[in-house]
Amino acid sequence: MITSRLLVYWFSLLVSSAAFAQDDLPVDDDSQTLPDLPVDPLIEFAAPLEITPVGEESLAAMDKINTGAVPSDEKFFTLASDQLRSVLDDAMAALVCIRVNGASGSGVIVDKSGLILTAAHVVGEPGSELEIVLLDGTELKGEALGVDTRTDAGMARIVDVGEYPTVSLGDYDDLEPGDWAFALGHSGGWDEDRGSVVRLGRIVRKQETTVQSDCVLIGGDSGGPLFDLAGRLIGINSRVGMNIEFSMHVPVSEFIIHDKEFRLGTAMSDEGIPPFFGAAVESVDAEDEAPSGLRLTKISDSGSAKRSGLAVGDIVTHADGVQLTDKASLKTALDRRVAGERMQIKYYRAATDDEEEINEEIWVRLAGRK
Amino acid sequence: MRNWIILGGTAICVMAGSLSAVEILPSEERTNGRTTVLSMKSPSESASASTLSLHTERNPFALATVVADGLAVTKASELEGKVNVYGQNDRRKKLVVEVVAVDDANDLALLKFSGQELTPVVWKSDLDEAFPIGSVVSGSTPRIGRMRIGLRSAESRAVKNRGATMGITATQKMIDLSEEDVEKEGAKQRAVGIDVKQLIPEGPAAEAGLKEGDLITMINDAPTLTMEALSKVMGETAPGDELVLQVTRGEEQLEIKMIAASPSDTMDKFNRNQQMSGRTSRRKSGFSMVMQSDLPLPPEAMGGPVFTLDGSAVGVLIAHADRVTTYAIPSDVVQASVSKMLAEMGDK
Missing domain, CATH: 2.30.42.10 (PDZ domain)
Structure with a gap:
């Protein structure tokens, strides 16, 4: 949780009324003749985010606990604590620590393929390389997907293929102030001896894009999950006030609403961020083995080309299924995407003494123009 | 941070104006709100019967847990440099106290007290089996009997000494x-x-x-x-x-x-998590074993007992380490420490 950023988030909540920026992108006349954008396969690697209905038994227990009344004696807490402990192990198993650039936050796995919900300020920009630490200390490679800096919602995924423990999603509409909840996180970073840290609290206030609880949080808890007592995810830890009982979370509904954009790696903010290919190109005609297309003559350190491993001399032949003929054709293709999304690129690399010729299709995560 | 709170307040006003019904849980009904904590009846009774507060020059600085007739334990490092220390029970009747032994490995001191009758706590043992993570705990504020609510929140463990610093x-x-x-x-x-x-x-x-x-x-x-x-x-x-x-x-x-x-007086001033934690215990490391909770209690509440919902004691509060962390020495370690301190006294 970084103070200067907290200010920005909070302030942007005030002025934010814009819909997702991609809706407002100008439509180029030429685009009428372009084929449909190819679908990034990552969109299907995990099932769409959905609310999980609560079982009868949990529902009955929750009804007894979340009556809205002030507990009259400690018997209430026996009930609440029994219910909490019955779901705690499963909730903890899906908690992860996220390390990036020497800082550490938390996140929670919501699909067995390794899809993670976290806070935008934990993962930074789409495509950032992450280290994901499971509860038992297993360190895995991760990648930031979409972020929404208006709400501080962020998505990430575990790149290493595996089957991971998950939690189910709660129904934000059903949540009411006074409901009991618990928060998890790797407070101050992952700690082998201590494990993760659980905090008890109540929902204090519910708004469309932010939910307040009185679970106490600290640095390192950012991106960690807030659960209802049925063990369903209802929010993601985002920011705190100086008063220890003032904690803000991103409602789970934000992730469900923008699931597709997050999945595609979109950076959602008040301003749409145009993508930056990050290479100087020249048109080339087909010659011997080499196809026609755009040859990369220079590659910028911070652009999409560098990030995806393209090299000077490579000839990019297609972007999102469209044959590239000149700079304008590449620009037209880029204009249909925003930073954070992946673009389908086909490129050719001539054979060398050691390496065979490459002629393949890859998905390139688009960097933002800084 | 302070600026942010002000901005936050402004924001709430604006939002409230634009939404028809903004429902906020009243502060007295929050987890540790004035009304909610009144539900902790058994822990409050046990605290009143088995806790004394320690004072110097009219200022309360710690609590102490009664472990036997006329004997209590407290957080040893809080006694350093304190003179003319006296005790009070829950009705603010004065007690005479005297430090008779110290166990530095657990930062516990054994006190003899006289002047008022107090009841020893009833210990609950075998905590990992009988009192797993996620169980509700309660501890007294410096106003004996006014309780706070929390969870046993993480694995019990040793907390290594942080050593010292030159700054x-x-x-x-x-x-x-x-x-x-x-x-x-x-x-x-x-x-x-x-x-x-x-x-x-x-x-x-x-x-x-x-x-x-x-x-x-x-x-x-x-x-x-x-x-x-x-x-x-x-x-x-x-x-x-x-x-x-x-x-x-x-x-x-x-x-x-x-x-x-102590790192508390040097490094912690530059540690972000400490900066956002308000007042914390000066000695927050160097314990042979701690049970962790999220009890929001000030440094002056350390030394008091941690209770289960039925009012039995699971430990003695030893450090408010940061805004989410309050350590207690678990019951079995406290009992072993008391026996050891009593044996040492006998030897003398």
Whole structure:
């Protein structure tokens, strides 16, 4: 949780009324003749985010606990604590620590393929390389997907293929102030001896894009999950006030609403961020083995080309299924995407003494123009 | 941080104006709100029967847990430097107290008290089986019987001593070796001392006259040329110990003496998580075993008992470490510590 950023988030909540920026992108006349954008396969690697209905038994227990009344004696807490402990192990198993650039936050796995919900300020920009630490200390490679800096919602995924423990999603509409909840996180970073840290609290206030609880949080808890007592995810830890009982979370509904954009790696903010290919190109005609297309003559350190491993001399032949003929054709293709999304690129690399010729299709995560 | 709260307040006003119904849980009904905590009836009764508060010059500074007739334990390090210490029960009747033994490995002190009758706590043992993580705990505020609610929140464990600090930031100074030496030592460079980069204002080093750019070569007669050697020395030093430094300043060789400080008084001032935690216990490390909770209790509540919902005691509060962390020494460790302290008293 970084103070200067907290200010920005909070302030942007005030002025934010814009819909997702991609809706407002100008439509180029030429685009009428372009084929449909190819679908990034990552969109299907995990099932769409959905609310999980609560079982009868949990529902009955929750009804007894979340009556809205002030507990009259400690018997209430026996009930609440029994219910909490019955779901705690499963909730903890899906908690992860996220390390990036020497800082550490938390996140929670919501699909067995390794899809993670976290806070935008934990993962930074789409495509950032992450280290994901499971509860038992297993360190895995991760990648930031979409972020929404208006709400501080962020998505990430575990790149290493595996089957991971998950939690189910709660129904934000059903949540009411006074409901009991618990928060998890790797407070101050992952700690082998201590494990993760659980905090008890109540929902204090519910708004469309932010939910307040009185679970106490600290640095390192950012991106960690807030659960209802049925063990369903209802929010993601985002920011705190100086008063220890003032904690803000991103409602789970934000992730469900923008699931597709997050999945595609979109950076959602008040301003749409145009993508930056990050290479100087020249048109080339087909010659011997080499196809026609755009040859990369220079590659910028911070652009999409560098990030995806393209090299000077490579000839990019297609972007999102469209044959590239000149700079304008590449620009037209880029204009249909925003930073954070992946673009389908086909490129050719001539054979060398050691390496065979490459002629393949890859998905390139688009960097933002800084 | 303060600015953010002000901004937050503004935001709430604006939002409230634009939404028809903004429902906020009243503060007295929150987890540790005035009304909610009244539900902790059994823990409150047990606290009133088995807790005394410790005072010096009319200021309460700790609680103590009654462990046997006329005997209580408290947080030992809170007694340091306190004079004319007396106790009070829940009705503010005065008690005479005397420290009779100290167990530094757990920061516990054994007190004899007289003047009022108090009931020993009833211990609950075998906590990992009988009282797993996620169980509700309750502890008293410095106003005995006014309770707070929390969870046993993480694995029990030892918390290693953080050692002591001089209040400096530093790097090790390396020099390039001659070709001959490279062959002899198998390395291209050699560490020649600790290069002082920054002095924490009012820290021990600043007070003792150490300066930026000084090169520390020895501490307490042991060569200290690398950061590794430095952290070893400081890890073995306790706050309050004297350090004698050999220092190179330009052409001069100096001997500088200082009293090592607690990391709580130096490093923590620059730690973000500590900055957002308000007041925390001065000694928050160096315990053989702790049970962790999220009880929001101030440093003055340490030494008091931690209760289960039925009013039995699972430990003695030992440190409010940060805004989400309050440690207690678990019941079995407290009981063993008390037996050990009693045996030592018997030997004397």
